[in-house]
Amino acid sequence: MNWQDDPEIQQKLRERRVRNGILRSAIIWTPFFVVALAALLFFGFDQLTGGDRGSWFLVVVLLIFTVLFGSQSIQSLVDLIGQPRTARGEITRRWARNDMILMKTHYVRVGKHILRGDIDILADVTTGDEVEVRFYAHSAVIVHVEKVDAPAQPGA
Numbered sequence: 680m681n682w683q684d685d686p687e688i689q690q691k692l693r694e695r696r697v698r699n700g701i702l703r704s705a706i707i708w709t710p711f712f713v714v715a716l717a718a719l720l721f722f723g724f725d726q727l728t729g730g731d732r733g734s735w736f737l738v739v740v741l742l743i744f745t746v747l748f749g750s751q752s753i754q755s756l757v758d759l760i761g762q763p764r765t766a767r768g769e770i771t772r773r774w775a776r777n778d779m780i781l782m783k784t785h786y787v788r789v790g791k792h793i794l795r796g797d798i799d800i801l802a803d804v805t806t807g808d809e810v811e812v813r814f815y816a817h818s819a820v821i822v823h824v825e826k827v828d829a830p831a832q833p834g835a
Contacts, residue, residue: 690823693800697822698759701815705755712748719745754817763813763822766792773806787812787821796821 683689719741722733768790775785786795787804794814800821804810813822 694822697815697820701755701758701818701820704818705752705759708748708751708755712745712752715741715745715748757817758815758820761816764816765811765813766790767811767827768809770804770806770808770810773801773804787824792819794819794821796824800824 719738722741723738725732726735726738766789770787770789772788773786775783778784783798784795785798785801786793787801788794789810789812792812792814794812801824804824804826809827810824811827812824814820815822
């Protein structure tokens with residue numbers, strides 16, 4: 680048996696890959712957020728004090744970009760600080776869609792959570808399966824999913 684076939688090593692590698700993806704997201708979006716926030720504060724202050732360097736249209740556009748970049752950056756940073764959560768429930772829906780031209784993203788709905796994960800992680804589960812899933816709460820990325828036995832029905 681090869682060391683790469685060990686399930687425990689595979690699990691650790693998968694967890695590291697997911698965490699690195701969240702780190703990559705934080706590295707990409709945080710500088711854009713900081714620049715947009717600095718520009719928003721500068722031009723907003725300039726407009727409030729009667730300056731002539733920008734317009735209210737520019738302030739509104741910068742506000743929109745700050746909110747968009749900030750939401751991506753902050754959710755990644757919060758997930759990097761925290762630990763994954765665990766939830767248990769039935770997969771009520773599973774689907775995939777093309778987020779970009781070349782990249783297909785897979786989603787599942789477990790209870791009230793809509794989570795995304797790799798095809799590798801979601802290969803063994805289908806709609807109706809009872810699962811226990813570990814995921815990062817703010818970015819909704821699945822770390823690990825495992826089928827569990829459904830609870831016994833009372834009166835059965």
